[in-house]
Each structure stands twice: as C-alpha cells, then as structure tokens.
Amino acid sequence: MHRVKVRVVEDALDANATIAAANRADFDRAGVTVVNLMSAPGAGKTSVLERVLGDLGGIRVGVLEGDVQGSLDADRLASLHIPVTQLNTDGGFGGECHLDANMVRSALPSLPLEDLDLLVVENVGNLVCPAEFRIGEDVRIMVSSIAEGEDKPLKYPLMFRAAELVLVNKIDLLPHVDFDLDRFLHHLDAVHPGVPHMVMSARTGEGLDAFRDWLVELPARVRREVPA
Amino acid sequence: MHELSVSSAIVDTVVRHAAGRRVTAVEVRLGRLRQVVPTSLAFYFELVSRETVCEGARLDQEVVPARLRCSECAHAWEIDMPHFRCPECESADVNVESGEELEVASIEVEEAECTVSR
Numbered sequence: 001m002h003r004v005k006v007r008v009v010e011d012a013l014d015a016n017a018t019i020a021a022a023n024r025a026d027f028d029r030a031g032v033t034v035v036n037l038m039s040a041p042g043a044g045k046t047s048v049l050e051r052v053l054g055d056l057g058g059i060r061v062g063v064l065e066g067d068v069q070g071s072l073d074a075d076r077l078a079s080l081h082i083p084v085t086q087l088n089t090d091g092g093f094g095g096e097c098h099l100d101a102n103m104v105r106s107a108l109p110s111l112p113l114e115d116l117d118l119l120v121v122e123n124v125g126n127l128v129c130p131a132e133f134r135i136g137e138d139v140r141i142m143v144s145s146i147a148e149g150e151d152k153p154l155k156y157p158l159m160f161r162a163a164e165l166v167l168v169n170k171i172d173l174l175p176h177v178d179f180d181l182d183r184f185l186h187h188l189d190a191v192h193p194g195v196p197h198m199v200m201s202a203r204t205g206e207g208l209d210a211f212r213d214w215l216v217e218l219p220a221r222v223r224r225e226v227p228a
Numbered sequence: 229m230h231e232l233s234v235s236s237a238i239v240d241t242v243v244r245h246a247a248g249r250r251v252t253a254v255e256v257r258l259g260r261l262r263q264v265v266p267t268s269l270a271f272y273f274e275l276v277s278r279e280t281v282c283e284g285a286r287l288d289q290e291v292v293p294a295r296l297r298c299s300e301c302a303h304a305w306e307i308d309m310p311h312f313r314c315p316e317c318e319s320a321d322v323n324v325e326s327g328e329e330l331e332v333a334s335i336e337v338e339e340a341e342c343t344v345s346r
Contacts (some may be wrong), residue, residue, distance in 0.1 A: 001338045003252055008245050008332045012237040012256070015244070068254035098233065128229040128263070132330075158263050190311045193320030 016133055019101035023108070023136025030113035033219040034121060036135055038159065039143035041125030041150075047202035048143060049120060052212040054080040056118070059216050064107055064121040066099040073122065074194045085110050089124060098129035101136060117219045127152070131162040138222045139170040144171040147177055150184035153191040160191045165198070167211060172201040234264055234330065235272035239282055241332045246281045253286040253336035259329035261310075262295040285336075294327025 011017070023124065027034050039045050053061050062083040065074040068128070074086040089096035089108045096103070111119065121137065123130040142163035144152055147170055160166065166188060174181070179204040188197065198214070200207030242254050254273075258264045266289050273287045281311040297304040298314035312322050 001340060003336050004339050005253075005334050005336045006245065007334050008241070009334075010241055010245070010328050010332050012241050012332055013233065015240060016237065096233075097230075129233045132230060132233060132262075154310055158261065161261075161310075161312075189320075190313060193313050193322070 003037040009048045013132065013134075016101045019105055020107055020134040020136040023101055023105055024138075027113070027119070027136060027138075029113045030116070031223075032113050032119050033139075034119045034135075034137040034220070035047070035215075036121050036123060036130070036137035036140045037143070038123045038127075038130045038140065038163070039125060039145075040122075040127045040148055042143040043125070043143040043148065044202045045122050045125070045143050048167060048169060048200070048211070049122065050076060050080065051202050051208050052215060053077070053082055053120070056212065057216050059117045059219060060110060060115060061120065061215075062116045063102065064111060064119060066103070066122055066124045068097070068124060083112050083116070097124055097126045097137055098107060099123050099132055100133040104135040108196070118215065127156040127159045131156075131159040134171045139164050139218065141165045141167065143167045143169050145185075146173055146179040146181070150179050150187065152179075153184070157191045160188060161193070163195060165196050165214070168191075168197055169202055170198045171199050171206060172204045178187065231264060231268040231272045232276070234262075235269055235276045237330075238273065238332060239280060239331065241274045242282050242285075242335055243280055245332070246336055246337055249281065249337040249339060251282045251285045251335050251337050252283065253288060255288045255290070255333040255335070256329045257290045257292055257329045257333050259327040261327040262330050264330070266291065285337045290333070292326050292329045295325040296322050296327075297325050298322050 009188055037045050063077050064085050064087055066087045067073060069088060069090045071086045074084045077084045085107055140162050142159060143209060144166060198211050238256060242251055268346055269308055277283050294307050298319050300319035301317040303314055303316040314322055
C-alpha cells in the first residue's frame with residue numbers, strides 16, 4: 001500500500017446544489033414560484049403565514065412545512081384550506097436542523113405542484129444551517145423578531161446575507177423590550193447593504209398588507225426574471 | 229452549531245472521490261464568512277466519518293480570510309467584522325473575493341502497489 005494525494009477542489013455543497021437545481025427545474029416546469037422562509041425558532045414564521053396566506057387574491061398557494069418533529073405548524077395552516085405538506089427531519093442524526101435539497105425532493109411527489117402558483121417552504125427554525133443549503137427556491141425570506149435583539153445581523157451574517165427580504169416581526173413588543181429599530185436596521189445594512197425589509201406584527205396585523213401584496217406580485221415578478 | 233451539517237457534506241464529498249479507497253487525510257479550505265469553528269468541525273468530522281472510508285483520517289483545515297473589493301472605487305480590504313459597505317466610498321456594490329469557500333481541496337488515499345504493467 002502507498003499513499004497518494006488526490007486533488008479534489010470541490011465545494012462540499014455541490015451535491016446539494018445539483019439536487020437543488022433538479023428541484024428548481026421541476027418547479028419551473030410546473031410554473032411554481034418557491035419561497036424558502038427561514039428564521040430562528042419562535043420568530044413567527046407560521047404566525048405570519050397564517051395571517052397572509054388565506055387571502056392572496058387569485059394566487060394559488062401551498063406550504064411545505066419543515067419541522068424536526070410533529071405537525072403542530074401544519075395543523076395550524078391546514079385551517080386556511082390550502083394544501084399543506086408536512087416534512088419531518090427526525091429520521092437522521094437526532095433530527096436535521098435544516099431542510100436540504102434532497103429532503104425537499106423527497107416531498108415533491110406529495111405536493112400538488114401543477115395546481116399551485118406559489119409554494120412557501122417553511123424551513124426548520126434555525127439561524128445558521130438553513131442559510132447553507134439551497135433547496136431549489138426562487139427567493140429566500142427570513143423573519144427576525146425584535147425579541148431576539150438588535151445585534152442578530154452581526155451574529156448571524158450568513159443568514160442575513162442569504163435573505164432577499166427581511167421581515168422584522170413582533171413590532172408590537174417594541175414598548176416592552178430593549179430594541180432600537182434604527183440600530184437593528186443599521187446592523188442589517190452593514191451586513192447586507194440594500195436588502196429590503198418590512199416591519200410587522202403577526203399578532204396585531206400591522207404591516208402585513210405590504211407583505212401580502214409582495215407575495216401576490218412575486219410569481220409574476222419571478223417569471224419575468226426567468227423566462228420559461 | 230452548523231459544523232455537523234458541514235462535516236457531513238465534507239465526508240459525503242470525500243467518500244465520493246475516494247471511490248472505495250481508504251482515506252488518510254483530507255484537506256479543506258474554509259472561508260471566514262462561512263462561520264465554521266475549526267475545533268468544532270474537527271470534533272464532528274471524527275464522529276461523522278466513523279464507519280466510512282474516512283474513519284481515522286486527518287483533517288487539515290485552511291481558514292481563508294474574507295477579502296472584499298468595491299466595484300465603485302476598487303478599494304480592496306479584509307474584514308473581521310461582517311461589515312460589507314466600502315469604508316472608502318460607502319458603496320454597497322461590494323464583491324466578496326474570498327472568504328466564502330467551503331471546499332474539499334484534496335484527499336490522501338491508500339492505493340495498492342501498482343501491479344498492472346502496460
């Protein structure tokens with residue numbers, strides 16, 4: 001036996017990227033725009049979706065719900081009478097902390113893609129790993145709740161740089177927590193200059209109309225950018 | 229905390245390239261912006277590589293600094309903090325030249341002595 005050094009030079013996430021591209025091709029073929037919604041646990045992803053997905057005009061929406069375990073979130077969204085598919089990640093090493101392209105691919109047969117204009121994939125609550133794994137989405141959106149603190153863009157730049165839209169949720173808590181919105185936005189601009197944001201409260205409904213309009217317009221905007 | 233995911237991706241990549249040969253060393257290049265903690269990665273790599281051809285392999289980690297270049301004024305600089313606006317002209321049109329690597333650079337594998345003569 002002898003040892004030889006073999007040059008590899010391959011991105012460790014290439015395998016994921018390949019499957020993500022296959023997902024993307026399937027989504028494009030079905031004419032579905034896909035949003036990857038990410039946040040820390042408890043930032044309000046499901047609450048925001050509950051408040052906006054029931055009324056998207058003529059846009060036919062479905063949800064792929066990623067969770068380590070259980071179907072609590074999927075059950076909440078099912079009351080909106082939209083297609084919701086649960087994807088649990090607990091088959092692996094104590095439960096994966098994120099969705100990857102292959103997990104999403106395994107869920108494709110149970111999704112009614114042909115009947116949808118928009119698919120929202122609610123990722124597992126986590127501010128780190130989901131930012132590393134593309135799933136074939138068109139757009140990545142993250143929710144950051146003000147209860148998490150204004151320094152989060154500086155601590156999790158990977159996630160804040162991955163997001164193409166940042167939803168600043170739980171703004172109704174502003175009188176009760178030490179959170180300086182201007183300082184948060186300053187940090188956000190340092191980490192991801194120019195990224196758009198929306199300030200909202202899923203609890204009171206403040207600011208949700210803007211996000212609902214944004215979602216309604218998204219499929220047409222994405223299709224313009226990526227001609228079929 | 230994402231070193232487990234990253235080490236799994238590294239091991240998968242290495243196993244594919246090893247094509248059944250036993251791996252004795254793995255060289256990875258990690259950009260600063262990937263927020264990978266080297267000691268944590270070494271710990272998870274040892275764990276994830278068990279019962280694969282990578283079991284017991286040495287993991288050599290090269291951390292690549294984060295270098296940015298401004299598209300407006302061509303200023304180039306290195307960052308330690310995640311500030312992505314140009315410090316010279318305040319432009320947001322900044323390119324990441326290095327620091328996003330998450331790359332298996334090379335592997336060292338055991339091969340049987342060459343027995344086939346051509």
